[in-house]
Amino acid sequence: MARPPRRPAAPASRTTTFTVAMPRPETHLFEITMRVPPFAAPVGGFDLVLPVWTPGSYMVREYSRHVRDLTAEGPAGTPLPVVKVEKNRWRVGLADDPARGPFTVRYRVFAHELTVRTSHLDATHGYGNGANLFFYVEGRKDEPQRVAFDLPAGWRVTMPLPRAGGAFRAADYDELVDSPFECGRHRVLEFRVHGVPHTLAIWGAGNEEPRRLLRDLSALVKAGARMFGGLPYDRYVFLVHLSPGARGGLEHRASQSVAMDPFTFAPGAAYRDALRLFSHEFFHAWNVKRIRPRGFGPFDYTREVYTRDLWALEGVTCYYQELLLVRAGLQEPKHLLEEMAKALKGHRDTPGASVQSAELSSFDAWIRHYRPDENSPNVAESYYRRGSLIGWALDLTIRRATRGRRSLDDVLVRVFRRFASRGLAYPDGAFEKTASEVAGRDLTGFFDRYVRGVETPPFERLLPAFGWALRETPEKDGEEQPPAKVRTVADFGWKTKAESGRLTLVEAYAGRPAHDAGLSAGDELVALSGVKADEDELKRLAREARPGSRVEVTLFRRGRLLTVPLVLGAWRAFSYEVVPDEGAARDARRLGRRWLPAAR
Ligand SMILES: [Zn+2]
Numbered sequence: 001m002a003r004p005p006r007r008p009a010a011p012a013s014r015t016t017t018f019t020v021a022m023p024r025p026e027t028h029l030f031e032i033t034m035r036v037p038p039f040a041a042p043v044g045g046f047d048l049v050l051p052v053w054t055p056g057s058y059m060v061r062e063y064s065r066h067v068r069d070l071t072a073e074g075p076a077g078t079p080l081p082v083v084k085v086e087k088n089r090w091r092v093g094l095a096d097d098p099a100r101g102p103f104t105v106r107y108r109v110f111a112h113e114l115t116v117r118t119s120h121l122d123a124t125h126g127y128g129n130g131a132n133l134f135f136y137v138e139g140r141k142d143e144p145q146r147v148a149f150d151l152p153a154g155w156r157v158t159m160p161l162p163r164a165g166g167a168f169r170a171a172d173y174d175e176l177v178d179s180p181f182e183c184g185r186h187r188v189l190e191f192r193v194h195g196v197p198h199t200l201a202i203w204g205a206g207n208e209e210p211r212r213l214l215r216d217l218s219a220l221v222k223a224g225a226r227m228f229g230g231l232p233y234d235r236y237v238f239l240v241h242l243s244p245g246a247r248g249g250l251e252h253r254a255s256q257s258v259a260m261d262p263f264t265f266a267p268g269a270a271y272r273d274a275l276r277l278f279s280h281e282f283f284h285a286w287n288v289k290r291i292r293p294r295g296f297g298p299f300d301y302t303r304e305v306y307t308r309d310l311w312a313l314e315g316v317t318c319y320y321q322e323l324l325l326v327r328a329g330l331q332e333p334k335h336l337l338e339e340m341a342k343a344l345k346g347h348r349d350t351p352g353a354s355v356q357s358a359e360l361s362s363f364d365a366w367i368r369h370y371r372p373d374e375n376s377p378n379v380a381e382s383y384y385r386r387g388s389l390i391g392w393a394l395d396l397t398i399r400r401a402t403r404g405r406r407s408l409d410d411v412l413v414r415v416f417r418r419f420a421s422r423g424l425a426y427p428d429g430a431f432e433k434t435a436s437e438v439a440g441r442d443l444t445g446f447f448d449r450y451v452r453g454v455e456t457p458p459f460e461r462l463l464p465a466f467g468w469a470l471r472e473t474p475e476k477d478g479e480e481q482p483p484a485k486v487r488t489v490a491d492f493g494w495k496t497k498a499e500s501g502r503l504t505l506v507e508a509y510a511g512r513p514a515h516d517a518g519l520s521a522g523d524e525l526v527a528l529s530g531v532k533a534d535e536d537e538l539k540r541l542a543r544e545a546r547p548g549s550r551v552e553v554t555l556f557r558r559g560r561l562l563t564v565p566l567v568l569g570a571w572r573a574f575s576y577e578v579v580p581d582e583g584a585a586r587d588a589r590r591l592g593r594r595w596l597p598a599a600r
Pocket residue numbers: 251280281284314317
């Protein structure tokens with residue numbers, strides 16, 4: 001890797017100031033002026049670096065491709081030579097005339113990607129993530145930062161940083177990058193919990209009902225505060241983007257960005273799903289943003305930062321997003337049980353679950369989770385899903401071992417108190433060690449099997465200790481009533497996609513008929529035993545064809561017509577349901593009530 005010509009000495013209490021202007025937002029160009037404060041001693045040059053990734057979204061995204069027109073000036077306004085020396089690194093040269101500064105850097109950034117982790121500017125608003133927009137000076141990332149805005153008339157700005165004069169201030173570059181902003185004419189709603197101000201900024205027209213939303217979010221915040229014994233921040237911002245079909249969230253220490261469909265706020269399943277997203281990102285204010293492994297702050301923004309714990313950071317958060325909603329009275333326990341049962345079914349139906357452990361899935365997030373392909377289901381299992389099941393099983397295991405006196409709450413609270421509340425990253429193995437300590441027994445076997453290994457926790461055995469049972473519920477078949485017994489149906493073992501009248505194979509699952517027959521993703525299905533291949537025909541075959549019967553699959557592959565014989569497999573069509581165990585002993589029911597109080 002290239003090095004700056006001379007490592008700059010960084011004096012204390014120097015503030016880098018960014019001014020973000022957007023004179024023509026419809027061009028999607030942020031115009032940024034960066035004032036670099038003087039160095040401690042004259043320098044012969046310095047490097048400007050832009051992150052390649054956004055913390056919380058584990059993929060190298062090469063934000064520097066959107067930077068243009070970068071120039072630098074010395075103290076007297078003299079233009080300085082700038083050379084790009086790496087994909088995300090610009091070198092300002094002063095070799096002939098070393099100086100301390102201050103220096104001024106100007107550049108523009110094209111921002112037209114509407115996701116929670118990128119930046120988006122148009123005539124309606126400007127949304128910014130520091131990782132896409134703000135450079136740091138090599139060696140001076142730990143110095144204070146300020147950001148000011150030069151806004152179009154009638155626009156305002158919301159961001160989680162404290163205001164200082166006409167600007168916002170951050171203690172260091174990490175805090176700046178961790179503080180997304182929203183500019184425009186968005187709606188702003190406010191509430192307080194335990195005296196701490198919370199702001200909700202909503203961009204996009206939707207059907208939100210402000211009073212209900214504020215009441216529900218404040219119940220959520222209170223549930224988090226109850227678990228950890230207080231709120232870990234001085235202020236918190238919910239940045240909400242309403243956009244058709246949008247779905248996504250990103251956590252920050254004092255804020256969250258979420259994107260959701262505009263018409264998601266009428267009471268019902270869609271609203272519950274919106275609350276689930278708020279709850280997930282909110283729980284991250286503790287788990288990930290404060291309870292964090294080494295490398296998760298201060299960050300190296302120039303390369304991948306690996307951890308084997310995303311199952312605990314993301315997956316356990318998926319489990320708590322449900323628990324927190326139950327504890328806040330925002331969903332019924334049955335909804336938590338439905339979500340967990342759905343996760344278990346998806347997990348057990350994924351061939352990759354027996355290939356990739358939770359630890360490996362975490363480690364490989366950078367090259368796998370964010371880059372799924374047709375082979376993913378056969379070799380990978382999401383650390384979100386597997387992690388949520390591990391979290392659930394660990395909670396039940398601890399509760400069973402301690403007769404309900406302790407739970408996974410105690411593990412998280414202890415790791416929080418020991419490390420996070422003192423500003424420290426936790427050491428490797430902290431979850432496992434603390435879990436054993438809380439359970440009062442060695443849980444190495446649990447971690448060997450379910451975290452480092454590829455076994456699935458035995459919910460069939462765990463749930464009865466809580467007065468619950470895992471039941472296989474027959475899947476409905478079209479318009480009929482659900483059958484009384486789980487039916488065995490004909491199985492292709494593939495996922496197809498219908499588009500513009502064409503049926504294409506998207507995934508073929510290992511160990512099932514399409515995969516065994518040599519069919520591949522991308523095959524365009526034309527006919528099944530001489531009958532036009534479409535979704536109706538697939539449904540008809542699933543209903544009427546017998547497992548073991550032969551189907552001639554006619555398809556186009558790279559423009560050639562082929563016919564491939566396939567022998568239909570047998571598939572038991574069921575979903576899981578967690579139901580009260582009618583024969584449960586009193587003790588089990590009592591333990592179950594401590595876990596999910598109102599559930600039975
Ligand atoms: Zn998350």
